[in-house]
Amino acid sequence: MPQLRATLRQGLHTLLAHQVPSAQLAAELLLMHVLGRDRAYLHTHSDEDLPAEDLDRYVQLIAERSTGKPTQYITGHQEFWGLDFEVTPDVLIPRPETEHLVECVLELARLHGHAKDARLRIVDVGTGSGCIALALASEFPRAILFGADISRAALVVASRNAVRLNMPERVKFLESDLLGRLLAPDFAGTFDFVLSNPPYVGRNEVDKVQREVREFEPRLAWGGDLESGEEVYGRLFPQTLRALRPGGHVVVEIGYNMRDRVLASLGNDWDEVVVTPDLAGIPRVVSARKRLP
Ligand SMILES: C[S@@+](CC[C@H](N)C(=O)[O-])C[C@H]1O[C@@H](n2cnc3c(N)ncnc32)[C@H](O)[C@@H]1O
Known part of the structure; x- marks a missing residue:
């Protein structure tokens, strides 16, 4: 032996x-x-x-x-925000840089005077494993959270993660093309935060993507079939304006070279536009506040 x-x-x-x-x-x-x-x-x-x-x-x-199969798909686990998430090949493996998005939400909530027990209304678009929504559910125990995804298989994993993390009632997961199902009259104009780490790798960048991602992570999640990388933001921002209450925030993760194009697609209805770099100094998170009337 x-x-x-x-x-x-x-x-x-x-x-x-x-x-x-x-x-x-x-x-x-x-x-x-x-x-x-x-x-x-x-x-x-x-x-x-x-x-x-x-x-x-x-x-x-x-x-x-x-x-080339990622270690996390073999072990079935990845840590995010100090929480243990189940991951399967149906979901993107949560990345450490996405924790900047969560930090950014905490900072905006603090700056705008929201206490930890505030009943914030938050939606995470493209929720995948549910990592962003569940990390925020752990930070804001009274928040009302939605996790939307177009992939039914991903939503099954996200729901299992909510159970594993003892938060089965905290996040409502729903199948939706971006914010589509959350723009009904009951929802529109009610959210404090719309968050997203959307797919953002365009067709012309596929060959720069690591083998582990290209061959094993869901293409729908990282975006290999997108025409450019930023068209999702172009669809998401106008929907987000309808979903947010005035003064609410959008917070999105962006690709390493996308800052200017994503800012251009935001439009003019926003204040307090901030770009936050990741630990490598790469612009990683864009946040903006829906203008007050
Ligand atoms: C980059 S992954 C992010 C997953 C997770 N939020 C994270 O940060 O690890 C993007 C997610 O968006 C979902 N997605 C792709 N297109 C979508 C669409 N049109 N509407 C809703 N979700 C979509 C994918 O299924 C995938 O789960």
């Missing part, structure tokens, strides 16, 4: 041979997944022997990862 240390080294070697990015991390996460243990255990028990069935399972997962 090989020791954990030797198994990990062999896993790493295979992943490196297949040019898997962040190979060390992937080798560790997959072994942690097989053993049901944390990283500290791997390092404090590195001399321990690995049972044959665990070794077989690990070799199988390393082979899967070597095909």
